[in-house]
Amino acid sequence: MKVYFKPEGGFGFFPGLNKPLELNSEHLPAEEASHLKKLINEASFFNLPSHQASSSRGADLKKYTIRVEDKDRQHWIELADTENDSCLQNLLAYLNQKQKETRSNPEPS
């Protein structure tokens, strides 16, 4: 399973905090790979609408694009910080934490 995660928006644009994150479950520890798949399944990810209707109101909200490829299917969604679904919040929290870890330990160029 491959997961692409891209945060955007917020009060300011910080180049280092908006880099995309790419995860491949084959390269994760087995326990973590299983946890990631569980988060995707619990969110019913592949059944979610891709794009939530964006409001004409509001500003400085952070938004996130998540794309998942799993075997022969792929799907993407866009969500914001005001997302109420607890399963999506859990997935988002995990991906934000992974991106934070990547910032702290950048891959060698």
Place this chain on the structure above:
Amino acid sequence: MCASNQHRHSIYCILPPYILRAIALNGDPGQRYKALHILSSDFTFRSLRLGPRLSSNISKKRPTAFMVEGDKQRTIFTANNSQTLPGNVVRAEGSPESGDPAVDEAYEGLGATYDFFWKVFNRNSIDDEGLPLSGTVHFGKDYSNAFWDGQYMVFGDGDGELFNRFTLSLDVIAHELAHGVTEDETQLLYSNQSGALNESLSDVFGSLVKQYKLNQTAAEADWLIGAELFTNKVQGTNGNAAAIRSMKDPGSAYDDPVLGKDPQPKHMNDFVNTFEDNGGVHINSGIPNHAFYLAAQNIGGYAWEKAGRIWYETLLDTRLKPNAKFLRFAELTIENAKRFNAEIEVTDAWTRAGLVPPALNT
């Protein structure tokens, strides 16, 4: 208290809003729920009036001679580190300090912003009709952001590593409230140049609220946005502490190994064409931000008296459309500057930012 579910507005209730707020704060859970529901309905009722206004060639006339000082109606909620809005009431208008710094900073900051708009521009809250001001603190977990969601001003606690809590900066609190003002007046589309103007207006009024509070002239102000938000782990430039943005010198607010370098341009030649950030609304806002800074320096004195007034009048100007670009906004500020004998100063500011309106481009 209204028991009828058909009454959706507190105007139909016996209990006035200030009593409802006290119940929302001090009552038992059932009482608090009902009071909050009624207060929210009142707020929603008013908020529904915020939205696209029909364009009109008739300038809005505000009979300031008949206006009386509106009452601030602040309510601060806590999301308790969840992402549910608005959360639980923790401080209502007129109630004493809560002891929670984020709550009290949001309360005081919204009050200072309200006072600024009223005293300087005779504007009664976000909608100029006394809209209650609602802020939510402790949103999310380690949430390093603040936003305006169309109804509430929302503030995170920061992650404690790179970011402090977002209520620490008065200009950030004012920035978010100002988004509501812009939404009420012009609905500048939140993408590309119109979105950057939207962002810039919030930085302008955010900075002015801080300068007004500190009684600083344009020359004395630091012109930084969010100077208190970064921890000391984040690196600034030239030996200065880091900030989110600099209106005086866009591009210099931070240069950090983790955050990267402040990407803001200060001149139209360096406009950033990007799909990121809704077309760079927080990036290219550096250009109109810098133009305002230059105009304020050119004019001198307190920035809110003339420069701020010109920018505010331009926001109210019905010729400012939702899809306005920088050049059109510049034209209108120059036009509105004539009434303040500041046309030359404002024109010079925009020229130095790389924007020369066609009428002057001869």
